[in-house]
Amino acid sequence: MIRLAVRVRREDAELALAELLTLAPSGVEEVDLGDRVEYAIYGAAGELPDLPDLEAAAGDALVEVTTSHVEDDWAERWKDFHRPIEVGGRLLVRAPWHAAPGPGAAVADIVIDPGQAFGTGAHHTTRLCLELLLGLDASSARAVMDVGCGSGVLAIAAALLGFAPVAGVDHERESVAATLENARVNGVAVRATRHDLMHDGPVPGAPVVLANLLRPLLLRVAADGFTGTAPDVVIASGLLAHEADEVAAAFAEHRGLREADRRHGGEWAALLLTR
Numbered sequence: 341m342i343r344l345a346v347r348v349r350r351e352d353a354e355l356a357l358a359e360l361l362t363l364a365p366s367g368v369e370e371v372d373l374g375d376r377v378e379y380a381i382y383g384a385a386g387e388l389p390d391l392p393d394l395e396a397a398a399g400d401a402l403v404e405v406t407t408s409h410v411e412d413d414w415a416e417r418w419k420d421f422h423r424p425i426e427v428g429g430r431l432l433v434r435a436p437w438h439a440a441p442g443p444g445a446a447v448a449d450i451v452i453d454p455g456q457a458f459g460t461g462a463h464h465t466t467r468l469c470l471e472l473l474l475g476l477d478a479s480s481a482r483a484v485m486d487v488g489c490g491s492g493v494l495a496i497a498a499a500l501l502g503f504a505p506v507a508g509v510d511h512e513r514e515s516v517a518a519t520l521e522n523a524r525v526n527g528v529a530v531r532a533t534r535h536d537l538m539h540d541g542p543v544p545g546a547p548v549v550l551a552n553l554l555r556p557l558l559l560r561v562a563a564d565g566f567t568g569t570a571p572d573v574v575i576a577s578g579l580l581a582h583e584a585d586e587v588a589a590a591f592a593e594h595r596g597l598r599e600a601d602r603r604h605g606g607e608w609a610a611l612l613l614t615r
Contacts, residue, residue, distance in 0.1 A: 370463070465579075468605050487537075
């Protein structure tokens with residue numbers, strides 16, 4: 341097994357991460373190095389992306405690329421990178437090998453296989469989305485659209501909290517398949533289809549839209565809008581903290597949605613936008 345690591349300046353992290361996520365839907369390991377961030381992907385020889393392509397896409401943001409061999413037991417040690425997370429005392433997101441909550445536990449148990457799509461939900465951007473989602477009223481059974489559904493964490497959480505119907509879109513076919521499979525495993529009804537934000541036009545709307553995307557895609561959603569139902573609530577995450585004002589302003593200008601709350605985790609931010 342080979343580990344390919346990309347180290348970038350913290351201010352350039354978004355660009356490198358966006359490139360790696362398009363190349364490695366099975367997951368990216370993130371290591372905080374202070375003024376730099378290291379992102380790593382794993383694969384067998386011949387399976388990793390060509391370095392010249394990565395350098396050309398990332399441009400000057402690329403500081404250092406290294407490859408190294410990892411021991412044969414990596415498949416088991418890889419599990420150590422994933423930890424269960426509890427959000428607001430109401431949601432537990434865990435991998436299949438983590439212990440389930442005990443009898444009578446008050447948390448909704450969400451089981452996500454991190455080998456199918458990006459992560460189990462432990463990244464700051466997903467946690468922040470879940471925190472804001474917990475603050476919404478699901479009693480009216482409002483419909484939810486998860487834009488960039490990934491492994492389906494947000495969509496599944498919404499379904500467990502009582503939102504319905506719940507659907508998701510993603511440009512990666514692997515993510516669509518992972519969302520559908522994870523929804524099945526968790527016993528909830530979630531529809532998922534493929535949609536490319538850069539080429540397929542406006543995304544399907546719903547009263548509540550969850551959008552854990554990088555800045556360029558969030559700005560695209562704000563500009564292009566939605567088909568069908570226009571959202572009354574958008575939770576926008578995937579943002580570096582200094583990008584939040586720009587994204588909030590774009591949704592206010594184009595969609596009439598105003599910032600009602602903002603959460604921070606590490607260098608990341610998430611916005612609650614309401615009509």
